[in-house]
Amino acid sequence: DAGVIQSPRHEVTEMGQEVTLRCKPISGHDYLFWYRQTMMRGLELLIYFNNNVPIDDSGMPEDRFSAKMPNASFSTLKIQPSEPRDSAVYFCASSWTGTGGTEQYFGPGTRLTVT
Amino acid sequence: GENVEQHPSTLSVQEGDSAVIKCTYSDSASNYFPWYKQELGKRPQLIIDIRSNVGEKKDQRIAVTLNKTAKHFSLHITETQPEDSAVYFCAAVVLGSSNTGKLIFGQGTTLQVKP
Numbered sequence: 679d680a681g682v683i684q685s686p687r688h689e690v691t692e693m694g695q696e697v698t699l700r701c702k703p704i705s706g707h708d709y710l711f712w713y714r715q716t717m718m719r720g721l722e723l724l725i726y727f728n729n730n731v732p733i734d735d736s737g738m739p740e741d742r743f744s745a746k747m748p749n750a751s752f753s754t755l756k757i758q759p760s761e762p763r764d765s766a767v768y769f770c771a772s773s774w775t776g777t778g779g780t781e782q783y784f785g786p787g788t789r790l791t792v793t
Numbered sequence: 794g795e796n797v798e799q800h801p802s803t804l805s806v807q808e809g810d811s812a813v814i815k816c817t818y819s820d821s822a823s824n825y826f827p828w829y830k831q832e833l834g835k836r837p838q839l840i841i842d843i844r845s846n847v848g849e850k851k852d853q854r855i856a857v858t859l860n861k862t863a864k865h866f867s868l869h870i871t872e873t874q875p876e877d878s879a880v881y882f883c884a885a886v887v888l889g890s891s892n893t894g895k896l897i898f899g900q901g902t903t904l905q906v907k908p
Contacts, residue, residue: 711896721837721882721898734895769836780825780888782896784836 682785684770690791696758699788702751703772711782712745712755713769721769727753728775760792795820797885799899807907812873814902816883817865823885825894826859826866831880831901840881841868873906880904 683702691697703710711726725735730747738745742761747753757764767789771782796819806812818826827842843850843857843866850857854873859866870877880901886894 720900723895723897726895780827780842781839784838786836 682770682772682783684768684785684788686788687786688789688791690793691760692793693761694759695792696756697760697764697790697792699755699768699770699790701753701755701770701785703753703770704774704783705751707772707774707783708750709773709775709782710747710753711771711773712753713771713784714766715769715787716766724755757790760790762792765790765792795823795885795887795895795897797883797897797899799883799902801902802900803903803905805905805907806873808873808875810873812870812877812904812906814868814881814883814904815865816867816885816899817863818885818897819864820885820887821861821864822887825886825888826857827884827886827896828855828857828868829882829884829898831882833879837882870904873904875906875908878904878906 685700708729712724713721715721724737725745726733727747743757745755767787769787770785773782799816824845828840829837830840831837841852841855841857843859854871856869880903882901883899884896886896888894
């Protein structure tokens, strides 16, 4: 398996622009998580899905952020409009329900820079 | 909600020495405690985990101990090697019947192993 796939790996955009980050979880995994990592705030969970349904979005910082999971193999995190403080590394992770399903497998991350 | 405190923030040891990283959590219902290792520029990866019904778990040179009464858990790395240099994150979560939950991460410890 290729693991969790994220695109793009790097994104540089100007303040006010819309940014869309994409994630493909590991096949067969039914949980998908979006994290944001910064030096100041560390690694924080933004939202997670189970079977394509959002379960907990309490970590989404504000209405500028939205996430969707239209099917089991694809999710997006959108920021509109983007701001410089959104600059961070965004990780997607997936896991599988079951006796061995506690490990979360992280993707390589998307490094977002908003100027 | 759950809060996880991690100490120290940085740790420097000589190759061959032991390293200990400590975490405390606030939610007594937390029942699963994973540790993730993140090498520079890479994704976090699970290295060891422990459930609340176990006091200690070992895997070669790494071990984790859990004190539920005091609500703290620790990562122990023996015979450290330069490749152990990385950022280590502890986390705590209340696992539901689905065997998955919302991970709350500590702030991370940057471990440097000097050759």
